[in-house]
Amino acid sequence: DADVTQTPRNRITKTGKRIMLECSQTKGHDRMYWYRQDPGLGLQLIYYSFDVKDINKGEISDGYSVSRQAQAKFSLSLESAIPNQTALYFCATSDSGGAYEQYFGPGTRLTVT
């Protein structure tokens, strides 16, 4: 079984709809992240959480919100989706010890029409 899972894997939605992307991990890591990836651009950090009670905005948090329901679960919401939020979304986790390398989920391809 995958250590970091994301649901759904693909989603098509309409402008103005609310949508939630979910991430779960079995690695026991305390840190979790949400990124978006657009063609030709690097990964951009949306939100990150160092533990259940610690949530921080990343570089592109406008239009997004998150919830850390448990150490293993971190969800991303688009309150009112717009077409320029069409992108590939990745969840990642890391441990607070060591080099902090991040482990990524398989991604959610979101299309907003």
Next chain:
Amino acid sequence: GQNIDQPTEMTATEGAIVQINCTYQTSGFNGLFWYQQHAGEAPTFLSYNVLDGLEEKGRFSSFLSRSKGYSYLLLKELQMKDSASYLCAVRDSNYQLIWGAGTKLIIKP
């Protein structure tokens, strides 16, 4: 501002050696990472450098020069499965990863 530069695309031949460069300007430095990403898939961790010098891991090596703000990833004995994008990322003074746009490596037979 913070910036990481990598070539957009490189082409190499199966069995050969290729070097992918990365230069960076960031607010502080707490390590440099290389990740591999196959098309449509998640990035996977390749290497980590925090001190100057060369780190070798099988067919892959990564070099860092902090004074020059420079790193490279060296791939030897290229295989077709090495066709992927290679992402350079620097951890800044806030311990956040700043990502380059990635280098798409095309391997030809």
